[in-house]
Amino acid sequence: MKRIFRAASLLQVAHARNVLIAAGIESELRNQYLAGAMGDLPMMETWPQLYVQDEDELPALRALARAEAAPSGPPWTCSECGEVLEPQFTSCWRCGAIDH
């Protein structure tokens, strides 16, 4: 297996894992519970990490790169109909209003 992602924050790794799931790629989360039990390991080796099968390495990296390029931020609320929208949408899918 190949390690494709690691971060100090489990939240970031969980997010990356969700991106992979959305892309149909299976991944394995390691070191989920190791933080705090560092011992003599280099710090980055104790971070939560994501592994994928060797053949999934490229598609997984592409999926993560795409997700990184996507706009991010807090959800916004449509001023026309009140729908709460994810930040990657620039217009309301319900009524078509453009907000922001």
Ligand SMILES: [Zn+2]
């Ligand atoms: Zn709307």
